[in-house]
Amino acid sequence: MSDTILIKDSTVVTANSKNEIIKDGSVLIENGEIVDVGKRVQGKAEFVIDGKNKIVFPGFINTHVHLAQGILRGLVPDNVALIEWLKDYVWPLQGSMSEDIMDISTKLTLLEMINSGTSSFIATSINARYNTDRTIENVYKSGMRAAIGKQVMDTPGYADKPQILHQGLVEDVETSFKIYEHMYRKWHSRDNRVWIWFSPRTPGAVSDELFRRIADTVREHRSGVTMHLAEVRDDIRYFASRGKSPGKFLKDLGMVGRNYVYVHGVWLNDDDMEIFAQSGTSVSHNPSSNSKLGSGVAPITRMMEKNVNVTIGTDGAPSNDDYDLVREMKLALLLQKVNSLNPQAISVFDMIKIATINGAWSMGIEQLTGSIEKGKRADIAIFNLRAPHLVPPVAPVSNLIYAGTGMDCTDLIVDGRFLKKSGKVLTVDENEVYEKSGKFAAELLSRANLKEWM
Numbered sequence: 001m002s003d004t005i006l007i008k009d010s011t012v013v014t015a016n017s018k019n020e021i022i023k024d025g026s027v028l029i030e031n032g033e034i035v036d037v038g039k040r041v042q043g044k045a046e047f048v049i050d051g052k053n054k055i056v057f058p059g060f061i062n063t064h065v066h067l068a069q070g071i072l073r074g075l076v077p078d079n080v081a082l083i084e085w086l087k088d089y090v091w092p093l094q095g096s097m098s099e100d101i102m103d104i105s106t107k108l109t110l111l112e113m114i115n116s117g118t119s120s121f122i123a124t125s126i127n128a129r130y131n132t133d134r135t136i137e138n139v140y141k142s143g144m145r146a147a148i149g150k151q152v153m154d155t156p157g158y159a160d161k162p163q164i165l166h167q168g169l170v171e172d173v174e175t176s177f178k179i180y181e182h183m184y185r186k187w188h189s190r191d192n193r194v195w196i197w198f199s200p201r202t203p204g205a206v207s208d209e210l211f212r213r214i215a216d217t218v219r220e221h222r223s224g225v226t227m228h229l230a231e232v233r234d235d236i237r238y239f240a241s242r243g244k245s246p247g248k249f250l251k252d253l254g255m256v257g258r259n260y261v262y263v264h265g266v267w268l269n270d271d272d273m274e275i276f277a278q279s280g281t282s283v284s285h286n287p288s289s290n291s292k293l294g295s296g297v298a299p300i301t302r303m304m305e306k307n308v309n310v311t312i313g314t315d316g317a318p319s320n321d322d323y324d325l326v327r328e329m330k331l332a333l334l335l336q337k338v339n340s341l342n343p344q345a346i347s348v349f350d351m352i353k354i355a356t357i358n359g360a361w362s363m364g365i366e367q368l369t370g371s372i373e374k375g376k377r378a379d380i381a382i383f384n385l386r387a388p389h390l391v392p393p394v395a396p397v398s399n400l401i402y403a404g405t406g407m408d409c410t411d412l413i414v415d416g417r418f419l420k421k422s423g424k425v426l427t428v429d430e431n432e433v434y435e436k437s438g439k440f441a442a443e444l445l446s447r448a449n450l451k452e453w454m
């Protein structure tokens with residue numbers, strides 16, 4: 001049951017079309033809906049939050065999450081380049097996972113996201129071996145909103161390498177589609193919180209025929225697609241071998257449009273950006289992962305100039321190493337400034353949109369969430385400003401994004417329900433995660449024939 005909630009006398013960051021920030025503002029929530037927001041909010045509530053010394057944001061939206069990688073934190077050496085990182089570590093680990101290990105990895109990842117103020121996310125690369133029903137059940141019970149991408153592939157190779165993928169992750173097309181159909185029928189649009197998408201492995205690992213089949217199914221099902229794209233410079237070699245840039249390649253296959261979210265896009269060119277802008281295709285920017293793996297700085301300010309819908313994601317624990325969007329936003333801002341030698345390249349207001357309403361738009365749920373506005377569902381994250389790193393309280397929005405972390409989140413409300421309340425996550429069993437994650441991580445290393453590296 002959702003409570004009637006009043007958040008009183010706070011700084012409210014709305015992320016509405018005027019990017020308004022309301023000082024001494026209040027938000028009233030009834031039956032999971034925002035029924036009023038502003039300076040003079042009338043109404044009684046069962047639960048009142050004193051918003052003084054707090055700041056209120058729309059729940060953040062993480063557009064690139066690997067649920068299977070929460071448990072991989074610290075299992076992969078820090079200083080490895082992408083292909084080796086995948087081939088020698090990440091794939092063997094994920095390809096050796098049991099359903100119980102995936103269960104804890106999912107809970108751990110959800111726990112971390114809720115704890116740091118994230119309300120919605122796009123999950124990538126959901127493989128058949130993970131027990132997809134159990135995985136989605138965990139997401140559903142957590143109270144978050146999520147688009148969940150079923151992995152599809154028709155070759156275990158990549159570009160000119162025929163057998164690169166770990167055997168434990170190889171799936172045939174018909175099995176992938178059968179599982180997708182099952183997931184779709186059982187979960188798609190459930191309570192306006194879960195949607196079932198496709199997550200094709202990567203260009204060079206999916207045939208043109210399969211891409212066309214995915215595009216047709218997405219159109220028919222009003223589903224979506226998320227895929228890694230142009231992450232490292234070497235990825236461009238594959239597109240060159242096809243005589244096309246990434247955007248042109250995807251457009252010719254019908255793989256662009258609303259609810260198509262391409263991840264990284266570090267090496268996209270101006271033509272690609274124009275194709276994405278015209279078709280309503282979104283990009284998920286993952287600056288920590290691109291930095292740690294030495295992949296490059298994605299040209300997101302250029303994308304924004306060209307009207308591409310830019311969103312933000314954390315990627316997984318072995319390349320980030322956290323799922324905290326507040327920390328991610330800071331890095332995204334700094335990288336654009338230093339890369340362009342221009343401190344005006346991007347502002348915190350741009351970044352707030354990227355982490356909220358743009359993410360909602362990419363998931364096709366911008367009518368539902370992504371801003372604090374009357375009539376939208378109540379997806380709200382509240383942060384404490386009474387902390388040494390966040391005072392004086394003169395510019396709290398800038399303070400939170402440049403000096404804060406997700407750990408400053410005290411409360412998270414999704415659909416009018418508290419997922420975190422007064423500092424405590426309510427919908428994921430924290431103790432179970434702490435008790436089992438170490439033991440399962442050790443078991444996973446041994447199943448993958450790997451050792452602790454540090």
Ligand SMILES: [Zn+2]
Pocket residue numbers: 064066124228263315316
């Ligand atoms: Zn990824």
